Amino acid sequence: MDKIVIEGGYPLEGEVVISGAKNAALPLIASALLAGGVHVFDNVPDLVDIKTLLKLLDYMGARSSRNGKRLEIDTRGADKCEAPYDLVRTMRASVLVLGPLLARFGQARVSLPGGCAIGARPINLHLKALEKMGVKIDLEQGYVIARVDELKGAPVYFDVVSVTGTENVMMAAALARGTTVIKNAACEPEVAALADYLGKMGARIKGAGTDTIVIEGVSELRSGHYNIIPDRIEAGTYMIAAGLTGGDLFLRNCQAGHLQAAIAKLREAGLVIDVDSDGMRVRRNGPIRSVDVKTQPYPGFPTDLQAQMVVLMTMGNGLSVITETIFENRFMHVGELQRMGADIIVEGRSAIIRGSGNLLAAPVMATDLRASASLILAGLVAEGKTEVSRVYHLDRGYERLEEKLSSVGARIWRVK
Ligand code: EPZ
Numbered sequence: 001m002d003k004i005v006i007e008g009g010y011p012l013e014g015e016v017v018i019s020g021a022k023n024a025a026l027p028l029i030a031s032a033l034l035a036g037g038v039h040v041f042d043n044v045p046d047l048v049d050i051k052t053l054l055k056l057l058d059y060m061g062a063r064s065s066r067n068g069k070r071l072e073i074d075t076r077g078a079d080k081c082e083a084p085y086d087l088v089r090t091m092r093a094s095v096l097v098l099g100p101l102l103a104r105f106g107q108a109r110v111s112l113p114g115g116c117a118i119g120a121r122p123i124n125l126h127l128k129a130l131e132k133m134g135v136k137i138d139l140e141q142g143y144v145i146a147r148v149d150e151l152k153g154a155p156v157y158f159d160v161v162s163v164t165g166t167e168n169v170m171m172a173a174a175l176a177r178g179t180t181v182i183k184n185a186a187c188e189p190e191v192a193a194l195a196d197y198l199g200k201m202g203a204r205i206k207g208a209g210t211d212t213i214v215i216e217g218v219s220e221l222r223s224g225h226y227n228i229i230p231d232r233i234e235a236g237t238y239m240i241a242a243g244l245t246g247g248d249l250f251l252r253n254c255q256a257g258h259l260q261a262a263i264a265k266l267r268e269a270g271l272v273i274d275v276d277s278d279g280m281r282v283r284r285n286g287p288i289r290s291v292d293v294k295t296q297p298y299p300g301f302p303t304d305l306q307a308q309m310v311v312l313m314t315m316g317n318g319l320s321v322i323t324e325t326i327f328e329n330r331f332m333h334v335g336e337l338q339r340m341g342a343d344i345i346v347e348g349r350s351a352i353i354r355g356s357g358n359l360l361a362a363p364v365m366a367t368d369l370r371a372s373a374s375l376i377l378a379g380l381v382a383e384g385k386t387e388v389s390r391v392y393h394l395d396r397g398y399e400r401l402e403e404k405l406s407s408v409g410a411r412i413w414r415v416k
Helices: 022-034 046-057 092-105 124-132 163-174 189-200 232-245 258-267 303-313 333-339 369-381 401-406
Strands: 005-006 011-019 038-042 061-066 070-074 107-111 136-140 142-147 153-159 179-183 204-207 210-216 225-227 248-252 271-276 279-284 317-324 342-349 350-353 363-364 385-389 410-416
Touching: 022 038, 022 046, 022 092, 022 163, 022 189, 046 061, 046 070, 092 124, 092 142, 092 163, 124 136, 124 142, 124 153, 124 163, 124 385, 136 179, 153 204, 163 179, 163 189, 163 210, 163 279, 163 350, 179 279, 189 204, 189 225, 189 342, 232 258, 232 271, 232 279, 232 369, 258 271, 258 303, 303 317, 303 333, 303 350, 303 369, 333 342, 333 363, 333 369, 369 385, 369 401, 369 410, 401 410
Parallel strands: 011 248, 038 225, 153 179, 363 385
Antiparallel strands: 005 385, 005 410, 038 070, 061 070, 107 142, 136 142, 179 210, 204 210, 248 279, 271 279, 317 350, 342 350
16 A cells, blocks of 8 residues: 655645546536437546546446546447446445436446445435435345436425535436426535536536526437536645645636635635636745634535644644534544644534644554545644555545645655
8 A cells, every 4th residue: 555755844835736626527427427429528637536437437338538638438338227336335426327327227226335434425315306306216235226217307405415416416307307496405616517517418407506406307418528627625725735834835727716715714824815817826924823614515614625624723823623514524634633743632523623833743544535635734744754554545536646746845755
């Protein structure tokens, strides 16, 4: 298993180009199943999760080819309506094929994703919504067996905001008979990006990006071409890296509009953030101020930046309370940070961090994607050489992380 070693204490300076958004690319790739044809996506990040989903589509009979950041997916040959456990368990977003398979083929056999480090991650709300649209759902040996003669548009209400739940229903509804109204829909930019592409395919969708989405089913869709939005979580991670190391970074190709809550909170914490047409300049001006954070569905502070924010607050000038409201077990990074000398206690859904201004290098272990990113950030400021193991978690969601960090002055390298 690879390890990443970081020697702390070097301010990051220079320019980082932000890659395409993982959490936009995944539903977009799944949506290619809705219409047999050649779908073309640009600005596709080179990530393990993308490779995993393409392996799944390949298993179903689709064919894909990559040329740099361009991805072409030919779904004319897709006819196997199954997502096996060994593929789904490594990447739960595979559940995103459920809606498209039902819409195009009227059937699907998809493994239940199972939990992961950050929580049980059920898909009960996806299934409840699909049943409202006429889908018959059985659960057998850990698989969802779903069948429907004709998907019907229906009013769907999500008890809790679900990003992939909203995306699954939107894709199924695009080819249903009649109108679907999704209430308490996820407002994430990645949901709006998917709706954009579905619109290019011929779907009739209004309200994506708000909490009420209206989809008028059509009889068929056709393949199209889409340029993927930048990854706001990757951008937020580098913003925090600039603040932590006292550096000065220009983040190219990121959309400040997708990061309003994070920008407001980081400015409160003492970062100077200048937004211009093709990116953001982020640096630190004076000490880091301890601030309180509460993760919320978009447009609130993103849960995917919570672990990174905890690291920044270890450098704060007082007490910070960070509350995680989305997932039930997303403080796995705290134990590892405590090994680096961080003064943090977890009380229920909150982490209370007493800023101390210094972390000490230690061997630490990554547990999930964003926790591993936070350990890399801690290594950038800890005294000495920090070793992060199980970095395969990182490769799922960050494109060429050590390359991008070294190019702006970090002392970081991968050990096979
Ligand atoms: C998406 O996951 C993202 N993944 C996650 O990013 C992100 O953390 C999450 O949204 C929240 O923003 C992708 O988009 C591929 P949810 P998703 O359904 O859709 C509960 C990363 O690091 N829930 O919005 O799986 C659920 O347990 C990943 O890139 C149900 O109870 O998350 C959670 O507590 C991690 N029943 C809450 O809702 C359901 O049927 C939000 O989950 C569905 C969800």
